[in-house]
């Protein structure tokens with residue numbers, strides 16, 4: 001069945017790789033070109049190129065003074081609701097708010113996202129913006145970021161069958177659960193089945209071509225494919 005593409009949507013691609021000639025950078029560039037050619041508006045947060053500060057600390061809250069204990073959730077929510085976050089965080093929040101869909105492109109590092117992407121999440125998804133007592137309860141249509149779609153595009157070195165329920169590393173769904181559930185679902189975003197490239201350390205040219213073709217199909221279905229049900233297994 002051919003999936004239709006909804007045109008003219010706004011997509012934020014968050015890309016986390018230190019090398020502009022990497023496979024991950026290539027997939028980011030491919031997605032941007034493909035989505036723009038399909039009529040979408042695309043913005044890119046290339047975290048290494050931006051020299052994104054990966055650690056959440058007191059500098060994120062310009063009004064904070066050292067006399068006061070840094071209770072991160074409280075201070076974060078106050079700064080968010082007052083509009084007094086550091087400019088880099090405020091700019092990224094505006095990009096998320098602007099978007100109809102967020103794509104995260106990254107290599108799997110130690111069964112997780114690279115620290116710079118984790119740091120983007122820690123710093124950007126503040127209390128009062130993505131969750132918290134002053135905003136509607138998480139999950140569902142009233143959650144702060146509801147209405148947005150979320151796609152992980154992940155490369156990893158292991159073979160695909162290593163990340164399966166019977167594989168040596170277990171189910172990829174469990175490894176990506178913190179993002180699919182802890183981040184996307186919790187804040188109201190609809191997680192799609194992740195796009196993955198396995199065996200990514202030695203990718204022959206024909207496999208790269210196959211990967212782009214498969215990714216193009218997933219991008220075409222960004223606004224039409226069904227979100228993954230909670231705890232569904234992920235094909236890799």
Ligand SMILES: Cc1cc2nc3c(=O)[nH]c(=O)nc-3n(C[C@H](O)[C@H](O)[C@H](O)COP(=O)(O)OP(=O)(O)OC[C@H]3O[C@@H](n4cnc5c(N)ncnc54)[C@H](O)[C@@H]3O)c2cc1C
Pocket residue numbers: 017021022023024025026106107108109110111112155156157158200201202203204205208
């Ligand atoms: C700190 C660290 C931790 C890791 N932890 C894990 C882990 O927990 N589990 C796991 O499975 N793996 C792990 N890995 C492996 C990691 O996931 C892969 O190295 C990564 O996904 C490869 O993506 P890359 O963008 O870095 O690839 P690159 O090194 O840039 O490229 C990989 C391959 O893609 C090809 N390629 C790149 N660009 C193109 C292009 N434009 N056209 C054609 N071919 C291209 C290259 O020729 C090469 O063969 C880890 C690696 C590191 C450094």
